[in-house]
Amino acid sequence: MFQRIEAVPAYRIVCDAIEKQIMSGRLGAGDQLPIETELAEQFGLARHTVREGLRLLEESGLVGREAGRRLVVKEPHYAELAPRASRALIMQRVTFEELWEVSMSLEPSAAARAASRIDDDQIAALEDNLRQMEEELAAGRSIIALDVAFHTLVAEIAGNKALLLAREPISQLFYPALEKLFAHPLNCVTGPRRLADAHRHIIDALKHHDRDAAELWMRRHMVDFRRGYELCSFDLREAIAFEGA
Amino acid sequence: MFQRIEAVPAYRIVCDAIEKQIMSGRLGAGDQLPIETELAEQFGLARHTVREGLRLLEESGLVGREAGRRLVVKEPHYAELAPRASRALIMQRVTFEELWEVSMSLEPSAAARAASRIDDDQIAALEDNLRQMEEELAAGRSIIALDVAFHTLVAEIAGNKALLLAREPISQLFYPALEKLFAHPLNCVTGPRRLADAHRHIIDALKHHDRDAAELWMRRHMVDFRRGYELCSFDLREAIAFEGA
DNA sequence: GATGTTCGTTTGTTGGACAAGCGAATATTT
DNA sequence: AAATATTCGCTTGTCCAACAAACGAACATC
Numbered sequence: 001m002f003q004r005i006e007a008v009p010a011y012r013i014v015c016d017a018i019e020k021q022i023m024s025g026r027l028g029a030g031d032q033l034p035i036e037t038e039l040a041e042q043f044g045l046a047r048h049t050v051r052e053g054l055r056l057l058e059e060s061g062l063v064g065r066e067a068g069r070r071l072v073v074k075e076p077h078y079a080e081l082a083p084r085a086s087r088a089l090i091m092q093r094v095t096f097e098e099l100w101e102v103s104m105s106l107e108p109s110a111a112a113r114a115a116s117r118i119d120d121d122q123i124a125a126l127e128d129n130l131r132q133m134e135e136e137l138a139a140g141r142s143i144i145a146l147d148v149a150f151h152t153l154v155a156e157i158a159g160n161k162a163l164l165l166a167r168e169p170i171s172q173l174f175y176p177a178l179e180k181l182f183a184h185p186l187n188c189v190t191g192p193r194r195l196a197d198a199h200r201h202i203i204d205a206l207k208h209h210d211r212d213a214a215e216l217w218m219r220r221h222m223v224d225f226r227r228g229y230e231l232c233s234f235d236l237r238e239a240i241a242f243e244g245a
Numbered sequence: 246m247f248q249r250i251e252a253v254p255a256y257r258i259v260c261d262a263i264e265k266q267i268m269s270g271r272l273g274a275g276d277q278l279p280i281e282t283e284l285a286e287q288f289g290l291a292r293h294t295v296r297e298g299l300r301l302l303e304e305s306g307l308v309g310r311e312a313g314r315r316l317v318v319k320e321p322h323y324a325e326l327a328p329r330a331s332r333a334l335i336m337q338r339v340t341f342e343e344l345w346e347v348s349m350s351l352e353p354s355a356a357a358r359a360a361s362r363i364d365d366d367q368i369a370a371l372e373d374n375l376r377q378m379e380e381e382l383a384a385g386r387s388i389i390a391l392d393v394a395f396h397t398l399v400a401e402i403a404g405n406k407a408l409l410l411a412r413e414p415i416s417q418l419f420y421p422a423l424e425k426l427f428a429h430p431l432n433c434v435t436g437p438r439r440l441a442d443a444h445r446h447i448i449d450a451l452k453h454h455d456r457d458a459a460e461l462w463m464r465r466h467m468v469d470f471r472r473g474y475e476l477c478s479f480d481l482r483e484a485i486a487f488e489g490a
Numbered sequence: 491g492a493t494g495t496t497c498g499t500t501t502g503t504t505g506g507a508c509a510a511g512c513g514a515a516t517a518t519t520t
Numbered sequence: 521a522a523a524t525a526t527t528c529g530c531t532t533g534t535c536c537a538a539c540a541a542a543c544g545a546a547c548a549t550c
Binding site for chain 1: 256320336354
């Protein structure tokens with residue numbers, strides 16, 4: 001007969017109100033928010049209550065602090081949204097197989113699209129990534145961060161904001177998976193080598209604006225990744241490990 | 246020569262500290278957090294500072310309030326993470342084309358996977374969704390929410406947590422796109438009808454555990470969606486409109 | 491022209507305080 | 521005895537008042 005009532009604390013209303021101003025365009029990226037005392041006065045609340053609302057906004061990525069100073073409205077960036085999503089997936093004990101399946105859908109088509117749109121600067125950025133990778137490889141250091149960065153670069157070149165946002169949390173989670181893979185004796189030498197070679201092929205395809213080749217090599221690259229995982233007898237259905245830092 | 250220094254406010258340290266406890270498993274989903282005064286004592290901070298940290302945690306979805314009472318640790322759910330991501334995409338003025346492209350990668354493979362795993366209860370849920378849709382259709386009401394729900398159902402049946410998280414923000418944004426589409430005279434009648442028919446075909450394929458048919462029909466369904474958009478001479482590269490509520 | 495001083499502004503932090511909602515225990519009524 | 525009312529303690533949400541630290545700007549000094 002009556003609807004469920006749930007009280008909304010004032011600090012949440014503050015957050016929603018400011019968010020609404022932002023989403024409606026009355027506050028745009030770069031604009032400064034009024035100072036806390038002024039907000040408190042406008043809302044008719046204590047400064048502290050307003051501050052709690054601002055913390056909510058801050059964590060949602062809509063506003064940011066500029067070097068300890070006044071809060072400014074921001075466009076949330078996929079790189080800030082991703083960690084939260086990654087955390088959620090870890091807590092839900094996502095498996096390698098799940099991550100791989102989604103990447104298998106997204107990465108090849110990202111490569112294909114990137115092939116159509118890539119320009120010289122972007123080619124240079126990819127080449128640079130590969131060069132650094134070769135250096136680290138020669139020095140016997142880890143290339144995992146560079147690998148994750150490479151794939152993000154390709155996705156950025158593809159120029160699809162939805163794709164970028166969708167794939168980043170997943171991409172980040174390959175970090176621990178790759179670490180595990182390259183720590184295994186069966187893969188610690190050939191694995192990174194094959195990875196760099198695949199990136200070489202992908203870059204070549206992108207350079208020639210060859211959609212099909214880019215897609216194909218990306219697909220092979222992903223399949224190879226999974227095969228390496230299986231070769232080491234890792235369980236594809238086991239939860240991805242927690243990455244400490 | 247020296248690294249950049251940036252002061253970290255205490256409330257953020259509080260957030261990070263508690264988050265670390267959660268991610269390390271020392272605090273698991275369902276556990277209650279200590280009360281605010283106790284946290285303040287342990288951290289050696291004022292209660293208010295701790296509260297601000299808790300607001301950050303709250304917005305990140307790691308803790309939640311149970312009916313105004315004590316905070317409990319939660320597993321962030323994709324349905325809570327999605328709105329933030331959707332907002333980010335709207336602010337970045339994501340286009341229909343971008344959303345469609347990603348969905349074109351994700352939805353068909355989700356359907357294929359769902360075909361392998363679907364059980365009777367899930368079939369019933371889909372059938373129920375379609376039945377409701379037919380009702381709304383007959384009553385001349387909007388079927389948009391049911392359409393979005395249908396696709397989310399299929400993704401849930403696919404049983405891939407990473408997929409679910411990746412697609413939901415995008416799926417949500419088709420809401421305004423569909424509204425625009427079905428408001429157009431060219432599509433307000435045939436559009437919803439074709440949509441329901443496609444869902445019928447998809448359900449049939451899923452029922453028979455026919456991966457290929459499910460994938461094919463989902464793909465056709467998506468292509469049809471785009472075609473409808475083009476038919477109405479809508480600009481695929483225009484930013485998706487802001488959805489008020 | 492570079493460095494130091496002063497000062498107002500704004501945020502981060504603290505302390506103490508109180509009302510309201512909730513759970514549990516206890517008292518009261520029928 | 522069962523249902524209802526009262527009381528009480530706990531915890532959160534909110535408020536008020538205050539101060540330290542960082543910053544920007546204007547000004548003074550060397």
